[in-house]
Amino acid sequence: xxxxxxxxxxxxxxxxxxxxxxxxxxxxxxxxxxxxxxxxxxxxxxxxxxxxxxxxxxxxxxxxxxxxxxxxxxxxxxxxxxxxxxxxxxxxxxxxxxxxxxxxxxxxxxxxxxxxxxxxxxxxxxxxxxxxxxxxxxxxxxxxxxxxxxxxxxxxxxxxxxxxxxxxxxxxxxxxxxxxxxxxxxxxxxxxxxxxxxxxxxxxxxxxxxxxxxxxxxxxxxxxxxxxxxxxxxxxxxxxxxxxxxxxxxxxxxxxxxxxxxxxxxxxxxxxxxxxxxxxxxxxxxxxxxxxxxxxxxxxxxxxxxxxxxxxxxxxxxxxxxxxxxxxxxxxxxxxxxxxxxxxxxxxxxxxxxxxxxxxxxxxxxxxxxxxxxxxxx
Amino acid sequence: xxxxxxxxxxxxxxxxxxxxxxxxxxxxxxxxxxxxxxxxxxxxxxxxxxxxxxxxxxxxxxxxxxxxxxxxxxxxxxxxxxxxxxxxxxxxxxxxxxxxxxxxxxxxxxxxxxxxxxxxxxxxxxxxxxxxxxxxxxxxxxxxxxxxxxxxxxxxxxxxxxxxxxxxxxxxxxxxxxxxxxxxxxxxxxxxxxxxxxxxxxxxxxxxxxxxxxxxxxxxxxxxxxxxxxxxxxxxxxxxxxxxxxxxxxxxxxxxxxxxxxxxxxxxxxxxxxxxxxxxxxxxxxxxxxxxxxxxxxxxxxxxxxxxxxxxxxxxxxxxxxxxxxxxxxxxxxxxxxxxxxxxxxxxxxxxxxxxxxxxxxxxxxxxxxxxxxxxxx
Numbered sequence: 001x002x003x004x005x006x007x008x009x010x011x012x013x014x015x016x017x018x019x020x021x022x023x024x025x026x027x028x029x030x031x032x033x034x035x036x037x038x039x040x041x042x043x044x045x046x047x048x049x050x051x052x053x054x055x056x057x058x059x060x061x062x063x064x065x066x067x068x069x070x071x072x073x074x075x076x077x078x079x080x081x082x083x084x085x086x087x088x089x090x091x092x093x094x095x096x097x098x099x100x101x102x103x104x105x106x107x108x109x110x111x112x113x114x115x116x117x118x119x120x121x122x123x124x125x126x127x128x129x130x131x132x133x134x135x136x137x138x139x140x141x142x143x144x145x146x147x148x149x150x151x152x153x154x155x156x157x158x159x160x161x162x163x164x165x166x167x168x169x170x171x172x173x174x175x176x177x178x179x180x181x182x183x184x185x186x187x188x189x190x191x192x193x194x195x196x197x198x199x200x201x202x203x204x205x206x207x208x209x210x211x212x213x214x215x216x217x218x219x220x221x222x223x224x225x226x227x228x229x230x231x232x233x234x235x236x237x238x239x240x241x242x243x244x245x246x247x248x249x250x251x252x253x254x255x256x257x258x259x260x261x262x263x264x265x266x267x268x269x270x271x272x273x274x275x276x277x278x279x280x281x282x283x284x285x286x287x288x289x290x291x292x293x294x295x296x297x298x299x300x301x302x303x304x305x306x307x308x309x310x311x312x313x314x315x316x317x318x319x320x321x322x323x324x325x326x327x328x329x330x331x332x333x334x335x336x337x338x339x340x341x342x343x344x345x346x347x348x349x350x351x352x353x354x355x356x357x358x359x360x361x362x363x364x365x366x367x368x369x370x371x372x373x374x375x376x377x378x
Numbered sequence: 379x380x381x382x383x384x385x386x387x388x389x390x391x392x393x394x395x396x397x398x399x400x401x402x403x404x405x406x407x408x409x410x411x412x413x414x415x416x417x418x419x420x421x422x423x424x425x426x427x428x429x430x431x432x433x434x435x436x437x438x439x440x441x442x443x444x445x446x447x448x449x450x451x452x453x454x455x456x457x458x459x460x461x462x463x464x465x466x467x468x469x470x471x472x473x474x475x476x477x478x479x480x481x482x483x484x485x486x487x488x489x490x491x492x493x494x495x496x497x498x499x500x501x502x503x504x505x506x507x508x509x510x511x512x513x514x515x516x517x518x519x520x521x522x523x524x525x526x527x528x529x530x531x532x533x534x535x536x537x538x539x540x541x542x543x544x545x546x547x548x549x550x551x552x553x554x555x556x557x558x559x560x561x562x563x564x565x566x567x568x569x570x571x572x573x574x575x576x577x578x579x580x581x582x583x584x585x586x587x588x589x590x591x592x593x594x595x596x597x598x599x600x601x602x603x604x605x606x607x608x609x610x611x612x613x614x615x616x617x618x619x620x621x622x623x624x625x626x627x628x629x630x631x632x633x634x635x636x637x638x639x640x641x642x643x644x645x646x647x648x649x650x651x652x653x654x655x656x657x658x659x660x661x662x663x664x665x666x667x668x669x670x671x672x673x674x675x676x677x678x679x680x681x682x683x684x685x686x687x688x689x690x691x692x693x694x695x696x697x698x699x700x701x702x703x704x705x706x707x708x709x710x711x712x713x714x715x716x717x718x719x720x721x722x723x724x725x726x727x728x729x730x731x732x733x734x735x736x737x738x739x740x741x742x743x744x745x746x747x748x749x750x751x752x753x754x755x756x
Contacts, residue, residue: 054432057465057467057468060467060468060471061467064470064471064472068474071475072474072475087435089435089438089439090435090438092442093438093442093471093472094442094471094472094473094475094476095472096446096450097449097450097472097475097476097478097479097481098472098475100475100478100479101475101478103475
């Protein structure tokens with residue numbers, strides 16, 4: 001039996017103000033094609049289907065359309081759980097009706113204890129949970145932390161193990177030892193406490209969601225699929241894709257890459273290089289680009305100059321900080337007086353709000369400055 | 379074939395701050411029992427399942443539970459449409475999966491043109507719509523108003539009429555001639571333009587939602603079921619219930635009443651009567667009560683005195699207005715000085731905000747006044 005393992009679709013997510021719907025539709029189309037080409041027997045979506053607990057109508061419509069395509073049109077079984085970004089209640093609407101077409105979506109801990117037969121395997125779908133839910137479910141006040149909750153859940157799951165089957169857990173949590181931890185002592189990522197890997201030893205495969213990189217964890221039997229789309233600059237160097245898992249050869253699972261419409265890239269360099277055609281002609285300038293500028297000096301109209309070359313800048317940082325133009329000596333005051341008003345305003349706005357002006361704001365400000373200057377008042 | 383016709387459940391609705399969940403659960407339990415006792419072949423819900431386009435998680439869970447109970451547990455087909463209070467997109471989640479169990483929920487105009495076979499009848503499920511959707515659907519810019527949109531829709535629906543069947547329309551709109559109109563010239567109720575009844579002449583039955591009273595319209599073939607619960611004081615005198623419609627004897631459809639846990643009542647009288655045990659012992663004082671007070675004079679601690687007797691007051695009006703205590707002559711000033719501070723504050727709050735203090739606010743104000751007085755400062 002063959003599974004396609006994906007997670008963390010985060011439908012509705014934006015990237016520094018840019019709508020990712022087209023990226024997500026593009027990734028979805030590839031996932032659907034892979035599922036067909038590989039003739040998978042089921043698709044695992046390990047949580048965070050939506051980006052937020054209260055998704056917009058547009059997101060609701062988009063996810064519904066994707067799930068219909070896979071399950072009703074392509075007739076592929078779906079095994080999904082809610083993640084920490086999903087509302088369990090909202091995601092569970094209609095779930096009882098979905099069973100007829102083998103679309104399983106588990107949103108409550110209690111549902112994890114009923115295995116789903118999948119050829120030679122049993123699938124256990126354990127949604128994201130808070131320890132208090134498990135405490136209530138077992139009526140056991142000694143369950144305070146996520147590892148205790150997990151231990152109690154897994155103990156009960158194991159009572160449902162059929163000895164002649166493989167046992168696959170689908171879940172959404174932060175596994176201890178994952179690469180995103182800064183150190184062994186850091187216990188939470190994204191608000192989720194770490195679950196010790198040793199608790200998972202009795203499963204043949206653990207299909208995880210939550211961390212967005214497929215390499216967050218190196219374990220023969222436990223893996224994050226990662227998200228299908230890059231959702232931040234920190235994911236710039238990650239490969240995105242899905243896992244193809246054959247239940248009779250789990251350790252040789254394959255990662256199938258997805259191609260983005262626009263990639264996410266981090267550039268670092270000085271202004272002169274970045275605006276030099278010899279440099280930027282080697283770059284996909286339409287990508288979502290974060291710039292780490294090495295200059296320390298003030299550069300008039302910095303952002304608008306960069307945007308002319310890189311239209312989708314999502315972050316602009318100064319690698320080495322920059323010369324403080326606001327300390328009160330004569331030279332700085334002169335600098336300020338000689339500065340381009342637009343540049344001054346942009347820098348002031350960024351310093352105060354930690355955000356860049358939007359294209360609309362920029363245009364409005366430029367028009368205003370222009371009309372004021374025209375009036376001969378400046 | 380027998381239909382139960384209901385509408386306007388408005389799950390999530392509040393009555394002047396009171397949660398109606400228990401009332402709605404109680405009405406639902408009765409509806410379910412009626413459906414079983416009458417052995418109906420289907421349940422029509424003619425729009426406004428939710429009270430708002432963005433229902434709370436609690437409302438989502440509650441409606442899902444009710445629909446599951448009727449459709450999956452009791453195995454009764456459901457024929458539902460979205461109303462003007464519903465979000466078509468949110469309500470349509472999962473709708474394609476629901477078809478296997480004969481749970482039809484139509485949220486787009488395009489769905490109205492596919493009749494659903496129902497024994498000797500065809501059901502056409504036409505959701506609430508805005509004229510622009512119909513203009514787009516037909517690509518006809520001459521469709522500007524709701525009556526034009528309706529005419530175009532019904533013309534197309536009629537092309538789908540099977541001649542040997544009865545034709546039943548399920549819809550959610552304001553029918554011209556309905557009783558809530560103040561006059562023939564008033565064209566909208568609840569934001570919906572009126573649809574002329576003559577457009578509906580070719581149907582054997584039109585099961586409507588939108589108006590909350592079953593008697594809003596008197597027509598042998600067109601009827602509002604009304605809501606199962608009273609949602610405002612203006613509905614105090616309405617009977618609430620559901621319609622049982624036999625498709626072979628539509629004109630003799632029956633109205634089956636529902637009993638509320640707490641009724642909604644309007645009382646009118648002077649303060650002395652209202653607080654007199656000989657009077658109020660004849661009243662279900664636990665009902666949701668609107669009081670129309672005939673006194674014009676100032677009454678210290680009016681609301682708290684009334685609430686001691688009628689705990690669920692949802693409105694307090696002065697039938698004849700009241701003596702203005704805020705004009706600036708000596709007597710009024712004396713009145714003000716002699717007034718109970720709580721009463722003054724409540725009246726001031728009501729004059730300014732047009733709302734009454736909540737129980738929490740009242741308690742907080744009383745505690746504060748009490749502690750200030752204790753300190754000897756007043």
